[in-house]
Amino acid sequence: MALLPVADAIEKIGTAIAPLEAERVSLAEAGHRVLARELAALRTQPPFDASAMDGYALKTEDAARVPAELKVIGEAPAGRAFEGKVRSGEAVRIFTGGPLPEGADTIVIQEDTERSGDTLRILEAALPGKHIRRAGLDFSEGETVLKKGALLGPAALSLAAAANHTALDVYRRPRVAFFATGDELVPPGEEPGPSQIVASTGAGLAALIRRCGGVPLDLGIARDNRESLLEKAEAAQEADMVVTLGGASVGEHDLVQDVLGEAGLDVAFWRIAMRPGKPLMFGALKDKPFLGLPGNPVSALVCAELFLSAALMRLQGRQAAHPRLLPARLAVPLKANDTRQDYIRAALEEEDGEWRAEPLSVQDSSMLSGLARAGCLIVRPPHAAAAEAGALVNVLPLEG
């Protein structure tokens, strides 16, 4: 069976998964969540014509020729309008954010004036409408300010607040149940028996799930037998998505596909044209999205960065997409690539305003020390030609 390209796998995950339902949360809890309904402004911003600068509000015609002398008749600080009207020959002291007084049609900044008591000398000719923010410049009541599917970062949250919302409809956080598989594994902190090792990947997976907006549900370790796997599959049904670690390959003890088939696993695709991570599996366990990550810890975490993050995006109403890549210069030459997309662990350093990526000398997919040290993964498409040192490549930055 031909291996599936990474981009096709991400696309299939996006198509297979439907977003979860919405819930209403306060603005304070909405950070990094995804908006589930378009958001209309409850008010107009700015609500009145306002000054963009500290200076004087006046009639343009009074300062068309300079120097001109005007009489200061009052003040309009931010938060308090000047109650009167500006007439010919008059000016109102105004501050940034202050409402434009009636009768005035321009602002002259204070640097272009001289003041002595109530007398104001204008030194630079005024232009109509200068330094005035018109009512509704930012948005108007009823206008859509954020679209469904918007990620609620700092700017979007502040915009929602400016539009006078206190609570937002966001997609529910996906609960992701996961378990490791293998007789060789013991939980962290326990003394492994002869031929055993510590199950490590779950710790990283939980952090990745949280970072992607999900809620991790660690079900521990399934043993390499039918009963144990079925028991975990059953427990996983309370979550919105199920992830397994290991047992995805072709060995006799790699039981996941066979046994979970009994529990309703429907495999949509298996095996990806990538390195590390070839044995990745995706489908549905009953009606829940299912991701079978490879056992090797580096393979599992690299696959989670690509495919679990895409699934979590989709469950929260966003497009499933490959993580964003940065351009970086290679520190060393690379050989031409074969048919699998490579994710090469590399150090990432800034040098003269550019990123420089240097592959780690050993790329074994069991080595967490390397992945933890790597600042990025160099992404080499299938059949990429040999590259010289200094050539630009795409890298996927890692958060350490």
Ligand SMILES: Nc1nc2c(c(=O)[nH]1)N[C@H]1C(S)=C(S)[C@@H](COP(=O)(O)OP(=O)(O)OC[C@H]3O[C@@H](n4cnc5c(N)ncnc54)[C@H](O)[C@@H]3O)O[C@H]1N2
């Ligand atoms: N004949 C073949 N052998 C293998 C192939 C292949 O195509 N043909 N693929 C290799 C690749 S690539 C990978 S990746 C691994 C993945 O296989 P599995 O998903 O079946 O993983 P396991 O066999 O269960 O485990 C592999 C390795 O990882 C350790 N492991 C598993 N789970 C954890 C965990 N939670 N924490 C830490 N370490 C874990 C496990 O002990 C094994 O050492 O298969 C290759 N073989």
Ligand code: MOO
């Ligand atoms: O996919 Mo395996 O991930 O090459 O170690």
